[in-house]
Amino acid sequence: MADEPARPHSHFYWPASGNSANYTAYPPKGSGSVAPERDRATHAQQLTQALTEVVAAGETLLASRDPQIASGTPGFYIEFILPSGQAQMVDKLERKGKFPIELVSVQPADEQHVAATVFVPESQRGYYLGKVEAYGTQDNVKVKTLDDGSVVETRKPKNERLVASIETARLAVARSFYTDAADLFPAPNLKAWWEAWLRKGTRAQFEAAAQTLGLPLRETVLEFAEREVRIVHASAEDLGRIIANTETVAELRMARDTPAFFMEIDGAEQHLWSDDLAGRLDPCDADAPAVCLLDSGTTISHALIAPLLSPADQQACEAGWHGEDVSLQGHGGHGTQLSGIALYGDLTDILASAGQVTVRHRLESVKILPDHGANDPDLYGAITARAIARAEITAPTRPRAICLAVTSPGDHWRGRPSSWSAKLDALAFGRDEVPRIITVSAGNIREAINAADYPDRNDLMPIESPAQAWNALTVGAFTEKSVITDTSFAGWNALASVGDIAARSRTSVSWHRDWPLKPDVMFEGGNIGIDPASGMGDHVDDLALLTTYRKPTERPFTTTGDTSAATALGARMAAQILAEKPALWPETVRGLIVHSAEWTPAMTGYLGTLNRTSLVRRYGFGAPSLVRALGSLDNDVTMVVEDSLIPFKMEKGKAVTDQLMVHELVWPKKKLAELGEVLVQLRLTLSYFIEPNPGERGQSRRHSYASHGLRFALKPADEKADVFLRRITSEAGPRPPARQASDTGWTIGPQLRHRGSLHADIWEGTAADLAERNSIIIYPTGGWWRENLAQDRVGEPARYSLIASIRAADGIDLRTEISAQIAPEITGEAVIEV
Incomplete structure (x- = not known):
């Protein structure tokens, strides 16, 4: 965006300033799924027939x-079909114990159904037949004594919630494990490179089977909490043999190569300018923060x-x-x-400037694209x-922002994780290492640009892998460039209006609603010139x-230009x-970038035709x-909190929620009260990293992708702090009566902002109202840390950054009152300015 004047004041920073409290959520109204209505006898008969055929085929x-191939626990795979409305029942297909039945994948079967595939050990081959038989012949009986002493007996079929939720079942084949784009599935007997997602602990079996069949394997292995991923060159029939003879495969996807970057390289020679700038x-010093560029x-x-x-x-990821x-090649340069x-x-602009040019960060370059051929x-x-790792080994203590502007095309319209994006999430989370700030490109539209298709086509072209990573800062491109001075393009016009999305930038408008809001932010990516004769777009240096x-x-x-340049600008900002605050957490750096973002007038101009969801999924947070990320004004004050909570604990043999954190921020209450009905703005950003657990089992709570979630809640103005706390957690006392009016004034709102691991929103209302809203509660939501006890994550802390800004009209001083309240604490370093 256009340069803003410097902000003279530092932000306020509260390290670990929250007060913890026990957290137990109230059960949601109408909780618990209702089994579909079935004709009991008919449904039991149909499922018995289907499962009998499955077991016979399995035997x-x-x-x-x-x-020569067989290894591991003998068994077979069953694919169950359930209505989409009963997708939460897939967890009940599993069985724990000595010979467990494991849910290996869940994916849409069609618009109305999901397909869940399970591995059934031979010793449990009759398990589901027993469930169905009990459903058809046995009842669960409940007896209730009423106030008048009468007794009421209710009967429901045994196992009704599970069995009634199953439409049918069939023996799983290789296609049942395939969770990638349907049109990429290879033709019969055609060999291709596959990502084989393996059940944990079965990799040696898979490798042995592949070796016996003469199937080439790549050396690298990716390991996640419940999955290991290997690359294998095989046909679907080859993989079918492995599936039939081992217990290893959980999911199959196509392995993808990175794209080339085709760019014009026709700039004029300007050695004098270059030498002048160099002089x-x-x-900066050698130990200054760096942008770590992963590219060519x-x-x-x-x-x-x-x-x-x-x-x-200056390194390369491969030793040779x-x-x-x-x-x-196309990516050269x-x-x-x-x-x-x-x-x-x-x-x-820098070349045309005068005087010294100070750069306070360095560059690290690690080549990941080969000089010849392809990876x-x-x-x-x-x-x-x-x-x-190469960059970190060379300079282990240097703060760095990682820049990845290489993406891979693929069917990620739902926003589901890939092995690449999941690895980015794991690298950012930093288990057993350090958390990292990673910027990644949203990806470019590679086809020809037609002015008539803009910007609708951007909404139809989904963000590419690995930019669906939850923890990465995903960068899209917008532009402020519109002037064409080159006479060879006389009559041409710039495609995008100033402040609008760049012509090639991709979006998440077409993604499934449950996946994160991407891109997170937009940086300058240049514009496209339009030939008035054809309406087609082309590169213009101007x-x-x-x-x-x-x-x-x-x-x-x-x-x-495009999203590659925008991503480099994002890493530069990080x-x-x-360079200003090298000790800031990566979560905080990401949060400050997003917190500083604003939609341009061109972006908000679409609100008449786009809903809020589409606006955020096209432009991110702007x-x-x-200058906004680093500085405050008298009338626009930012407070930054870095803290942690323990989301889950063990209680009576079960994992339950543990802590929430209450942040009573220092607030200019007196000044806000004086302003009364004057409108003000509160901006809140919550940034944290999740530990990923990839695999196509997203409908399952036990196997959800995110380790945990966090949410924020802002105290209503007319509610005391203790009542507010009781409204969030049942541990604090009796639940208050339901509020008549919902919390209005939010730009995005809780239904939309709670996607992914980055939540930002803006509240607007009267100053008098905001004066009483300084209490913010951070509380956990579920994830695989809680549901999957075998991974032993219960009791681990979860870090987060909370950023809050109060903005009033020019000339209104909010900062002085805040400074006066915290001045006595500054000497004790409980509160500092950054």
């Missing part, structure tokens, strides 16, 4: 197991890169590669282009992890960002924040501002 399969450069390498000899990239920090950006953006932003269809999450060229002996500059 035949077991009898014909290939002794004015004031570089970079040209370290470039005059504008060399002062800020040491040879030790070198770090220079020399590939002749991309890394050097993003290097300039990550260090300087758009060079256009083997390996696991790109593992490539990313190796690249990050509408792009000026940056460094990989062959500086020929010319130092070229142009770039590094700039770390365009960030570095």
Whole structure:
């Protein structure tokens, strides 16, 4: 966005300032699913017939197991079909014990049904037949004595909730495990690279079977809480043999390669400008924060890169590669282009400036795209992890913002995790390591741009992998570039209006509603010129960002754009924040970037035609501002909290919710009360990282993707703090009567903002109302940490960053009253300014 004047005041920072309380949620009204109405006898008969056929087929399969491949617990897979409204019942298909039945995948079967696949050990082959028989012949009897002494007896079929929820069952085949795009499923006997998602602890069996069948395996393994992922070159028939003879496979997806980046490289030679800027450069120290760029390498000899990239920090993820950006493929030059953006932003303005240019962050470059050919269809999450590890081993104490502007096309319209995006989430979460701030590109539309399709086409083109990662800062592109001065493009116009989405930027408008809101923010990505004769779009240098060229002996500059450039700008902003406050948590850095973002007038202009959901899924939370992220004003004051809570504990052999945190923020109550009916604004952002548990079992609570969730609640103005606490948790006393009016005034609202692991919203109302709303409660929601006790995560703390800003009209001083209240505490370092 256009440059803003500097903000003279630092934010207020409260480390670990919350007060914990025991948390137990009230049961929701109407909780518990209702079994579908069935004709009991008919339904039992139909399911008995279907399961009898399944068991018979399973026994035949077991009898014909290939002794050269067979290993592990003998058994077979059953695919159950349930109505979509009963999807929460899939957990009840599992059986614990010595010979457990495991739910391995859940996916849509069609618009009205879901398909759940389970592994059934041979010793349990009659388990579901027994359930259905009991449903058809036995009753659960409940006896209730009424106030008048009479006795009422109710009878319901045994196992009704489970059995009535099942439409039918069939023996699972390889296609049953396939959870990727239907049109990518290989033709019969055609070999392809697959991602084989394996049940935990069965990898050795899978590898042995693949070796026996002569199926090539890539070396890299990705490990998650309940799954391991291997890449195998096989046909569907090959995988069917492994499925029939082992207990290993949980899910199958297609392995994907990264795309090439085709960019124009036709900028004019400007050596004098480059030399002038290099002479004015004031570089930072070697231990300053860095942007860690994962791309095609970079040209370290470039005059504008060399002062800020040491040879030790120019690396490649593969030992046999070198770090220079020399590939002749489409992605060649991309890394050097993003290097300039990550260090300087758009060079256009800097080159025209005068005086010293201070850069307070450095560059790290790790090549992940090969110079020749393409990466083997390996696991790109593992490539990313190796690249990050190389940078961290070289400079273990350096704060860094990781920039990944390489994406892979695929069927992610629902927003479901891929192995790559899940690995990004794991890397950001940092179990046994450190949390990380990772910026990732939302991906570009690669096809030709037609002016008539804009911007509707952006809404139809879903964000690419790995940008669906919950913990990453996903960056889309908008533009403020609109002027074409090149006479060779006389009569051409810029496609996007100033402040609107860039022509090639992808969105999550078409995603399933349960997945995160992506992109998170938008940075400048340039514009597209439109030929008035054809209505088709093309690259115009005037509408792009000026940056460094990989062959500086020929010319130092070229142009770039789209979401790649936007992502580099996002990583640059993260590094700039770390340069000011290197000790900030990655969760906080991400939160500050999002908290500083605002929708442009061009974005809000669509509110007449777009609903709030589509607006957020197209533009995220808007365009960030570095000055807003780092500074406050007298009338616009930001408070930052870094804290943690323990979401779950063990109680009577069960995992239950444990803590919530109450934050009584220092509030300018007196000034707000004086303002009375004047309208003010409160902006809240809650940022935390989840530990991922990927696999296509999202309908199952026990196997949900996120380890936990957090939510925030703001105290109503007319409610005392103790009543507010009792409204959230049953541990605090009797539940207050229901409020007549809902909490209005929110821009996004709780139904939409509680997606993913980043929640931001804006409340607008009167100053008198806000004066009494300084209490904010952070409380946990469910996740696999709670539901999956075998992973031993109960009792672990969950970190979070809470950012709150109060904004009033110009000339209103809110900050002085806040400062006066905290001044006595500053000396004790309980409250500091950053």
